[in-house]
Amino acid sequence: MAKGSDNGSDNGFDLDALFSEAAQIRTPLADDLTVRILSDAAKAQPSPQAFAKPVIYVKRPSVGWFSGLGDVLGVRSIVGLSLAGLTGLYLGVAQPAAVQSLNMLLSGSGATVAQMDLLPATGTLWTED
Amino acid sequence: MPRDSLDDVSDDTLLVLYANGDPEAARMLTRRLAPRALGYATRLLADRAEAEDVTQEAMLRLWRIAPEWRSGEAQVSTWLYRVVTNLCTDLRRARGRRPGVGLDDAPEVAAGGQSAVATMIEADRMAALSAALGQLPDRQRQAVVLRHIEGLSNPEIGMIMGLGVEAVESLTARGKRALAAVLTGRKATLGYEDEDVEDV
Numbered sequence: 180m181a182k183g184s185d186n187g188s189d190n191g192f193d194l195d196a197l198f199s200e201a202a203q204i205r206t207p208l209a210d211d212l213t214v215r216i217l218s219d220a221a222k223a224q225p226s227p228q229a230f231a232k233p234v235i236y237v238k239r240p241s242v243g244w245f246s247g248l249g250d251v252l253g254v255r256s257i258v259g260l261s262l263a264g265l266t267g268l269y270l271g272v273a274q275p276a277a278v279q280s281l282n283m284l285l286s287g288s289g290a291t292v293a294q295m296d297l298l299p300a301t302g303t304l305w306t307e308d
Numbered sequence: 309m310p311r312d313s314l315d316d317v318s319d320d321t322l323l324v325l326y327a328n329g330d331p332e333a334a335r336m337l338t339r340r341l342a343p344r345a346l347g348y349a350t351r352l353l354a355d356r357a358e359a360e361d362v363t364q365e366a367m368l369r370l371w372r373i374a375p376e377w378r379s380g381e382a383q384v385s386t387w388l389y390r391v392v393t394n395l396c397t398d399l400r401r402a403r404g405r406r407p408g409v410g411l412d413d414a415p416e417v418a419a420g421g422q423s424a425v426a427t428m429i430e431a432d433r434m435a436a437l438s439a440a441l442g443q444l445p446d447r448q449r450q451a452v453v454l455r456h457i458e459g460l461s462n463p464e465i466g467m468i469m470g471l472g473v474e475a476v477e478s479l480t481a482r483g484k485r486a487l488a489a490v491l492t493g494r495k496a497t498l499g500y501e502d503e504d505v506e507d508v
Contacts, residue, residue: 194456194484194487194488194491195456197433197437197491197498198456198457200430200433200434201351201434201437201456201457202456202457202458202459204347204434205343205347206343206346206347206350207343208338208342208343208346209360212342212346212360212363212364213338213342215364216338216342216363216364216367216368217334217335217338219364219367219368219371220326220331220334220338220367220371221331221334223368223371223372223374224326224327224329224331224334224371224374225327225328225329225374225375226329
């Protein structure tokens, strides 16, 4: 249906009447064109099976609280944290020579963590004048 | 999905149904959109066979884009008109512009209860309109057909042609003036003299 009728007459010729007649004419689809279009549609249509493919979730066997923590934080981060903790424990208990020489290089002394004053002069903060 | 239940479904939804594997959605979309695409292409190209090829190609592109279609961003019909416009423009460039068209190229007029004379007059008018449209520059012809025959709004035409509303208005106005200039001399032969048509 023609909606556009800005002005009824142009240059002495009523175009809107002509447009209106033209708008009434529907162009029917030939059967063979319909068949061609639907054939294309069938070829291009994604397979329904692609959408119906079932997704199978496999629940891992639970290993108590560690499994629950792994679900929250992720297994990799739990493993990483555990390794870091064990490494720290090892370095604290049996400090290898390489760490001692690194300590010597960085701090300029051979003092161990146990011998170092980690919070120097903080005691004065608590001293009342 | 049964055909009756798709009658009230929007084109957008039909396209999603098609993408999800519903074959009936393709039939419904074809029934709704293909005749409009064919009519529009026929008016732009004035060649039924070429218009059918363009319609088939435009519908094929619609099927292909269906899985990625984003509902609500554009109307399916607007998108399709745009594709048809571009395909017709490419086709006309490829074949060179045809100066005019004959009676055989005009859209067919159905003789639904009319007298033979009335049918002939209407066929003459449609042939004259088709020939006059064929003389317009591509953009003017597209704008005039979309506005006055397909009945789209100026913003819709702007989206199809990639233009602002003012540019569309300018194109349609110039197109109408050019058409009127071509057809004025044929007023009597097209049977408008005897009708109660108000002229200025």
